[in-house]
Amino acid sequence: MLIAAGCFEYECQIADLESHGSAEAAALALDLTFPPQLARAVPTRRLEFLAGRLCARRALQLAGCAGRPEVSIGEQRSPVWPPGYVGSIAHGSGTAWAVVASRAHYRALGIDLEKVVAPATALELSNPVLRPEERVLARTAGLGYEQFLSLAFSAKESLYKCLNPITRVSFDFQDAEVVELILSAGLLRIALCADLLPEFKAGDLFEVRFALGAEIHTSTGIPASFCSA
Ligand SMILES: CC(C)(COP(=O)(O)OP(=O)(O)OC[C@H]1O[C@@H](n2cnc3c(N)ncnc32)[C@H](O)[C@@H]1OP(=O)(O)O)[C@@H](O)C(=O)NCCC(=O)NCCS
Missing domain, CATH: 3.90.470.20 (4'-phosphopantetheinyl transferase domain)
Structure with a gap:
């Protein structure tokens, strides 16, 4: 779902x-x-x-x-x-x-929709959007590189839309990292790599649901009960 x-x-x-x-x-x-x-x-x-x-x-x-x-x-x-x-x-x-x-139930939600980028765009966006560890994950994710890049991009945009209204802190693609991808479940885990506020800091993990297709849909949320580790 x-x-x-x-x-x-x-x-x-x-x-x-x-x-x-x-x-x-x-x-x-x-x-x-x-x-x-x-x-x-x-x-x-x-x-x-x-x-x-x-x-x-x-x-x-x-x-x-x-x-x-x-x-x-x-x-x-x-x-x-x-x-x-x-x-x-x-x-x-x-x-x-x-x-x-x-x-x-939720303090905040974030969703995003992206078309899978063309191969040339994926190459161009690779360094700005993906962290080195994500480029390693891309090799074993079971997705084409363009699809992985587009999914990571969309997941980070969803996280941004979720966190920005409650933190009011801007952050960049390099400030979040896809650390795990479970293709069969349509689920990935994304970690913050920067401290935004004492409550939302580097290492905090968020679940992002996704659906792949001509357009990639991603969604994430902060449950009302969220407690930073
Ligand atoms: C906010 C942002 C993610 C939206 O990107 P977009 O390409 O316009 O994406 P979409 O068309 O899917 O979504 C636009 C909708 O997002 C919502 N949105 C815009 N800014 C938002 C914010 N700061 N917080 C939450 N939602 C926001 C709005 O509802 C907007 O639609 P509307 O203007 O018609 O109301 C992007 O413009 C942005 O400012 N990014 C900042 C830096 C960044 O990308 N960081 C990377 C994430 S790690």
């Missing part, structure tokens, strides 16, 4: 919103609002944003959030969830996806 127990998800195709004629018409029809930050955005970005917000609303409703919940834009672009809920939004390659959960 890609998302953990207690989580609710919704996915849509961004192109589905195009039938409304424009992002403004889609927003009106769906009763979603554009924040001022999107005022000068190009139409494709406005549609992408809207699709993410539509998924967020639907996932929140599945989680039991009443009415027509809105998710605004917070610090460092992170989504602001209605009281009592946490979640994450991803979009890419024409798809938008949101996962939410009750704060009673």
Whole structure:
């Protein structure tokens, strides 16, 4: 299962919103609002944003959030969830996806969607994205190099989206390392390699679920009961 127990998800195709004629018409029809930050955005970005917000609303409703919940834009672009809920939004390659959960179960969630990169891009991204030990793991992971690189990239983006809203600390691809990959379970473990806060420090391990396909989906979460080692 890609998302953990207690989580609710919704996915849509961004192109589905195009039938409304424009992002403004889609927003009106769906009763979603554009924040001022999107005022000068190009139409494709406005549609992408809207699709993410539509998924967020639907996932929140599945989680039991009443009415027509809105998710605004917070610090460092992170989504602001209605009281009592946490979640994450991803979009890419024409798809938008949101996962939410009750704060009673999770402190934070992070998800990401990535297309498998082309061989030339994998070579280019290898050093910035992978740590030396990950390049060793890539050889035995049972995946092609491009697939492994794309999966590690996506897992780190998910971890970033999960941790950034609660730590407010930025970190880089070299500050996290995939240390274990269990292909049959669609599960990997990723370790922080830098101290972010006393509570989230180098050596802390996080589980990331993944699904491989034309697009790679990854998801992670900090359980409400999380205690740093
Ligand atoms: C935040 C970030 C990971 C999002 O990347 P992206 O390519 O735009 O990814 P996606 O399209 O899948 O997701 C975008 C969504 O992520 C969410 N998001 C953006 N910034 C976020 C943050 N700081 N915290 C949590 N979620 C965030 C938003 O909902 C956004 O969609 P929206 O703008 O329509 O609301 C990236 O832009 C970034 O800032 N990275 C910082 C450095 C980094 O990558 N570190 C490596 C990780 S180890």
